[in-house]
Amino acid sequence: MSNLSKILVAKIAMTVLVWCIPLLLFPVNLLQVLGFVVPEPHLFLRLLGMAYVSLVVGYAFALQSSLRGEYPRPGVWVGIVSNGGAFILLLVGAANAAWASWGIFAQVVMWLSLAGTGTITAGLSVFGPLARRAAAGSNDGQAA
Numbered sequence: 001m002s003n004l005s006k007i008l009v010a011k012i013a014m015t016v017l018v019w020c021i022p023l024l025l026f027p028v029n030l031l032q033v034l035g036f037v038v039p040e041p042h043l044f045l046r047l048l049g050m051a052y053v054s055l056v057v058g059y060a061f062a063l064q065s066s067l068r069g070e071y072p073r074p075g076v077w078v079g080i081v082s083n084g085g086a087f088i089l090l091l092v093g094a095a096n097a098a099w100a101s102w103g104i105f106a107q108v109v110m111w112l113s114l115a116g117t118g119t120i121t122a123g124l125s126v127f128g129p130l131a132r133r134a135a136a137g138s139n140d141g142q143a144a
Contacts, residue, residue, distance in 0.1 A: 001067070004076070004131075007123035008063040011079060014116050015056050018109065023049030035103015055082060076128035080121055087117040 001009075022031065023045050028038050031045070038045065055078070062075020090113055093099065099110045 002127070003123070004072075004127040005063060005066040007120060007127055008059055008066060008072075008075070008079075010123075011083070011120050012056055012059050012063065014120070015052050015059070018113065018116075019052045020049055020056060023052065025049075033103075035106035036109075037102060037106075071128075071132065073128075076124050079124045080128070083117045083121040083124065087114065087121050090114040090117060 028042050028045070031038050058075050058078050062072035062079070065072035065075070090110065093110070094114055099107050102110070
């Protein structure tokens with residue numbers, strides 16, 4: 001399994017376990033007990049969970065392509081934009097102590113999400129477009 005495939009597997013697992021399942025299936029009172037601030041109307045939680053499911057579908061198709069030895073350009077770039085954007089938003093949130101008043105479990109989830117989105121963004125970049133650029137550069141000057 002390539003490094004890119006491993007990053008995609010990690011991204012799928014993280015998204016399903018940390019975001020899809022809780023946002024779609026956990027009762028609102030459980031999220032509150034875990035220390036999360038829950039927006040009103042609660043429908044926004046469920047919509048966000050479904051948006052994460054759609055990303056997982058895209059990552060799953062990218063993973064299939066990667067496992068076949070193909071480069072899944074659209075899936076990689078969706079992952080870079082999605083995770084990179086989340087990382088920036090979480091970084092700003094951390095700098096502004098956005099979740100400092102939340103319960104300890106929720107705070108841990110947010111800090112791990114910050115680290116996870118940063119790591120996933122870096123991994124997708126390094127094993128995606130940067131690896132492709134490096135491979136193209138290593139072929140420069142060689143006979144075709």
